[in-house]
Amino acid sequence: MSQDLPPSEDVDPGEPVGEIAALVEEPETGFLDRVRGTIHRRIAATHFLDFLISACLEFVEEVGSLVFGLFGRRAKSPGGDANE
Numbered sequence: 001m002s003q004d005l006p007p008s009e010d011v012d013p014g015e016p017v018g019e020i021a022a023l024v025e026e027p028e029t030g031f032l033d034r035v036r037g038t039i040h041r042r043i044a045a046t047h048f049l050d051f052l053i054s055a056c057l058e059f060v061e062e063v064g065s066l067v068f069g070l071f072g073r074r075a076k077s078p079g080g081d082a083n084e
């Protein structure tokens with residue numbers, strides 16, 4: 001059922017349709033600013049979320065090393081080193 005289509009650079013699209021060319025309108029004032037603002041907000045939210053996740057993981061790692069470090073210590077004997 002598949003058809004062998006020629007590569008896209010070999011296809012001649014022909015003349016543009018006049019009716020479609022007549023429909024071209026300029027975007028309203030401020031449209032590009034709104035689009036840029038939306039993109040900037042999404043980028044800022046992405047950066048904030050990335051920072052938040054990294055900070056939470058660092059916090060959990062630090063608390064974990066603190067908690068497990070407290071339980072992993074050996075009690076020192078009054079006379080000297082615990083390894084003796």
